[in-house]
Amino acid sequence: MSLRLPRRSSTGRKDATRHALLEAALNVFGEKGYHGAAVDDIVDRAGRSKGAAYFHFPSKAAIFRALVRELANQLVNSIQRKMDDVDSPAERLDAALLGLIDVFVRHRSLARIVLIEVAGAGRAFSDDLIFVRRQFADLIERELDRAVEIGAIPPCDTHLIATAWFGALNEVAVHWLHDPDAGSLHASYPSLRQLLLQSVGFSPAEVDRVPLHA
Amino acid sequence: MSLRLPRRSSTGRKDATRHALLEAALNVFGEKGYHGAAVDDIVDRAGRSKGAAYFHFPSKAAIFRALVRELANQLVNSIQRKMDDVDSPAERLDAALLGLIDVFVRHRSLARIVLIEVAGAGRAFSDDLIFVRRQFADLIERELDRAVEIGAIPPCDTHLIATAWFGALNEVAVHWLHDPDAGSLHASYPSLRQLLLQSVGFSPAEVDRVPLHA
DNA sequence: AGAAACCGACTGACCAGTCGGTTTGGTGAT
DNA sequence: ATCACCAAACCGACTGGTCAGTCGGTTTCT
16 A cells, blocks of 8 residues: 555564554654644554654654655655666656656655655754755756766756756646646646656657657 | 835834734744744734734734735735836746746745745645645746747647746755755756746747846 | 563643733814 | 723733653563
């Protein structure tokens, strides 16, 4: 149902509890937001006790932080794997974009947390906010650099562009999160893809190629 | 110092207090975030009393909402005015972009509230979130539609693109808000401009034109 | 036995919102 | 010009509810 949060050893009671807590946190934070969620909510949903929560994590903030970091790593790895299945820069960027959209659609709570809650939880979390966003942006930046290197696109400020790309996807996703009926995320993909690829000067031939996965 | 929040009549004691409260709210919410700010903080900063605050607004949420709406309207009007000074679509979009960047740089609290806090304040505010973002996106969308109409750019999904554009700017601004020393917002503008204009297929001649205001 | 893991009632701090009381400014009667 | 009066505007101590974090005690594993 939800992304596999890492379960360190397969049998330990300790890890099972930690995992249950994080999974509950994912849902509760996703539904009620960081401030709207009480530690008791998470604990109840996990079928554990407050004592257990504070045995594993020093604070509510630490639960949130751990969750965000693990979600981000998990997500980035999964996207990276999808990118490595193909070779041309345009296809790899495609894979990243589609992969992100896929995961968001399937795991709405995750999307809410990664895209909205981290930003809104407060300044105390701004390092985490930047950490997450950079993870994604770096993924894109590396690909753009590669595309520049092999001459698929002209040289440009790939760092800024990667940031802007993520922002564009983020904004579209935020609107979709607010009103899922307004239009599926997947439906926006072709326009978004065209917009982004064109923005860095991919050749029209590459841009026009119909994506395989749609 | 701060944007002029509307002061309805020039002399009324009532309006002066309302204005003082909103101005204080702008700073306090901008610094501590919605949840981190106590009504007492706002009241203290405004040099007023809690009674006055609850005489003017029914709740803390209402203060926030009123502030967000007024900031958004103020901002959109100011941008619109700047756009109307020029004529060609590319220039008008330029003016919008630069205007937004200008205001954000000058009024960091405003930027934090409009770009981050509204999103993070919780689901209760998601209507306000969408309201604000749509205001900006509509501004851009109208211009894009105009550009399509006169044949400056090919037909495209202007609604989606406007959303994506705002997201791109938003993301760059969020990083800048987190670490202002990392690079000024104005410095990012040329790359961003090029990226966005190119993304919708403006002719290279239009894209390459060096902006007047830089 | 001893330690690691877990339980859940309790506490203390915080804070949105209330309310009885006070000040201020306007209006009109004298 | 003075005063009486009223309502709008304002004050700030207080209340009630919420919730993060604690801690003495229990269970489970080795």
